[in-house]
Amino acid sequence: xxxxxxxxxxxxxxxxxxxxxxxxxxxxxxxxxxxxxxxxxxxxxxxxxxxxxxxxxxxxxxxxxxxxxxxxxxxxxxxxxxxxxxxxxxxxxxxxxxxxxxxxxxxxxxxxxxxxxxxxxxxxxxxxxxxxxxxxxxxxxxxxxxxxxxxxxxxxxxxxxxxxxxxxxxxxxxxxxxxxxxxxxxxxxxxxxxxxxxxxxxxxxxxxxxxxxxxxxxxxxxxxxxxxxxxxxxxxxxxxxxxxxxxxxxxxxxxxxxxxxxxxxxxxxxxxxxxxxxxxxxxxxxxxxxxxxxxx
Amino acid sequence: xxxxxxxxxxxxxxxxxxxxxxxxxxxxxxxxxxxxxxxxxxxxxxxxxxxxxxxxxxxxxxxxxxxxxxxxxxxxxxxxxxxxxxxxxxxxxxxxxxxxxxxxxxxxxxxxxxxxxxxxxxxxxxxxxxxxxxxxxxxxxxxxxxxxxxxxxxxxxxxxxxxxxxxxxxxxxxxxxxxxxxxxxxxxxxxxxxxxxxxxxxxxx
Ligand code: HEM
Ligand code: SF4
Numbered sequence: 001x002x003x004x005x006x007x008x009x010x011x012x013x014x015x016x017x018x019x020x021x022x023x024x025x026x027x028x029x030x031x032x033x034x035x036x037x038x039x040x041x042x043x044x045x046x047x048x049x050x051x052x053x054x055x056x057x058x059x060x061x062x063x064x065x066x067x068x069x070x071x072x073x074x075x076x077x078x079x080x081x082x083x084x085x086x087x088x089x090x091x092x093x094x095x096x097x098x099x100x101x102x103x104x105x106x107x108x109x110x111x112x113x114x115x116x117x118x119x120x121x122x123x124x125x126x127x128x129x130x131x132x133x134x135x136x137x138x139x140x141x142x143x144x145x146x147x148x149x150x151x152x153x154x155x156x157x158x159x160x161x162x163x164x165x166x167x168x169x170x171x172x173x174x175x176x177x178x179x180x181x182x183x184x185x186x187x188x189x190x191x192x193x194x195x196x197x198x199x200x201x202x203x204x205x206x207x208x209x210x211x212x213x214x215x216x217x218x219x220x221x222x223x224x225x226x227x228x229x230x231x232x233x234x235x236x237x238x239x240x241x242x243x244x245x246x247x248x249x250x251x252x253x254x255x256x257x258x259x260x261x262x263x264x265x266x267x268x269x270x271x272x273x274x275x276x277x278x279x280x281x282x283x284x285x286x287x288x289x290x291x292x293x294x295x296x
Numbered sequence: 297x298x299x300x301x302x303x304x305x306x307x308x309x310x311x312x313x314x315x316x317x318x319x320x321x322x323x324x325x326x327x328x329x330x331x332x333x334x335x336x337x338x339x340x341x342x343x344x345x346x347x348x349x350x351x352x353x354x355x356x357x358x359x360x361x362x363x364x365x366x367x368x369x370x371x372x373x374x375x376x377x378x379x380x381x382x383x384x385x386x387x388x389x390x391x392x393x394x395x396x397x398x399x400x401x402x403x404x405x406x407x408x409x410x411x412x413x414x415x416x417x418x419x420x421x422x423x424x425x426x427x428x429x430x431x432x433x434x435x436x437x438x439x440x441x442x443x444x445x446x447x448x449x450x451x452x453x454x455x456x457x458x459x460x461x462x463x464x465x466x467x468x469x470x471x472x473x474x475x476x477x478x479x480x481x482x483x484x485x486x487x488x489x490x491x492x493x494x495x496x497x498x499x500x501x
Contacts, residue, residue, distance in 0.1 A: 013334040013337060014334060015334050015335070112330075112331040112332070112334075112337070113337075113346050114334060114337060131346075132347075133340075133346035133347045133349065133350040134347060134350055134351075134431060134432070135331060135350045135431060136429070136431040136432075136435055136443075137331075137447070139435075139440060139443070140429075140440060140443045140444045140447060145440060149431060149432055149436075151432070154347075154431075154432060246441075246444050248444035248445055248447075248448050249444055251448060252444075252447055252448045252451060257332060257333045257451075258333065258335075260451075260455045261332075261333050261335060261336070263455070263459065264455070264458060264459060264462065267459055267462045267463065268462055271462065271463075271466035271469075271470075274392070274466075274470070275466075275469070275470060278392065278393055278394055279394065280469075280470055280471070280472045281394045281396075281470055281471045281472060281491075282472045282473075283472065283473055283484060283486040283487040283489070283490040283491065284484070284486035284490075
């Protein structure tokens with residue numbers, strides 16, 4: 001759910017400039033330090049509480065993933081992986097999954113409903129459910145498999161990065177709840193700087209490949225991870241190594257459509273020009289007269 | 297011209313079927329275009345807004361497909377290519393310049409036959425791809441990668457179909473005496489002799 005704003009960088013299915021008089025607004029980011037996460041799910045509970053949704057009670061699927069997946073009523077989930085970097089050594093990887101708030105959001109690009117998805121000046125990508133028509137195109141656009149259509153109202157939902165809290169100077173609910181400091185929030189520059197310190201520390205403690213996950217394929221993200229195994233993002237429950245908007249989506253939503261739209265205009269105009277230059281094809285005078293008579 | 301002089305071309309059932317398809321095509325096409333590009337989103341207003349547009353479009357599409365099945369069955373056998381069609385295609389420029397003398401065209405010319413097969417192909421592609429991307433009934437059962445391909449197939453085949461129908465409509469306006477074939481069911485002898493001589497010979501036997 002989105003709040004009204006004067007700082008809108010992009011608006012779905014809109015070909016003119018959305019409100020943006022202030023121009024440069026500081027970019028925000030959430031940093032998720034996987035090395036500090038203990039999997040307590042306080043962030044999950046805080047998200048439910050602040051955003052006031054309750055997923056149905058599900059069943060245990062044999063892992064700690066509970067609920068097992070994102071849903072219209074579950075905007076963040078902790079994904080647990082048992083990982084053996086070498087035989088006999090076990091690492092328990094825990095990744096908080098949810099919207100990455102891409103700088104180049106595939107969901108927004110795919111959306112056909114004007115204003116159903118906006119990107120604020122601060123970088124947050126937000127769904128305006130009252131403009132959502134329920135087509136599910138955002139699901140095809142997202143490289144991270146995040147948006148979910150609700151079975152209750154047919155609208156798409158996902159993490160808002162607590163745009164309503166951030167708009168009034170508060171940090172997102174999950175950040176406030178995290179007991180270990182695995183979640184931090186601030187400007188993107190500050191978060192990138194903070195991550196550098198964490199990565200230096202991890203490297204000094206044997207994680208030579210520790211790295212920041214801020215994938216350039218989607219223009220960078222406003223939710224970033226510190227990954228102890230930065231060279232293998234896939235091991236964190238399939239975090240994509242090089243996410244980008246699918247080529248199919250780019251073809252579908254790129255220059256193709258304006259060209260095709262124009263093509264229909266050209267064909268219609270072509271018919272008209274043909275008629276006035278070559279004239280109608282008449283079988284005989286009788287026919288022509290008759291057609292005139294019939295008003296065709 | 298007296299009615300007796302006219303040749304029957306389409307039965308009442310064929311005409312009714314055609315106009316049902318045409319109406320559903322306009323409705324399915326307009327509600328689909330609304331989702332195709334923001335420039336066409338205003339069309340959703342004719343269907344009760346974006347959400348209604350999204351809900352109604354697939355049903356209109358399926359109805360169009362089912363009614364088009366009727367036309368497909370009725371006209372299928374008349375649309376196989378013949379050697380005369382090759383000649384027609386070679387002299388396409390002449391045709392465009394209203395010089396079709398010497399062409400021995402049957403019930404349909406090569407252009408009409410090509411459009412027929414374009415319609416058959418695109419409506420089938422629209423049906424398959426449309427079902428795959430149909431929320432919330434079917435889309436959740438398909439992988440996201442397939443949805444991405446299907447939506448491109450759907451919008452491209454819709455475009456080809458719409459462009460084809462533009463040509464189809466224009467041809468009917470351009471060749472005088474044609475519209476009546478589909479509104480009243482008959483054509484003049486002169487029309488048949490000039491545009492479809494082989495068909496004319498066949499039916500006057
Ligand atoms: C044959 C059965 C058809 C089915 C099941 C179907 C289904 C769909 C569905 C599910 C969508 C996605 C948006 C939505 O949720 O409504 C869609 C989009 C669309 N449909 Fe269809 N449709 C059919 C036929 C047609 C026909 C006959 C046309 C045009 C003549 C058409 C043109 C379009 C267009 C232009 C779009 C937008 C595609 C885009 O966003 O790029 N469809 N259709
Ligand atoms: S992660 Fe998916 S839903 Fe979130 S901004 Fe990127 S494309 Fe949109």
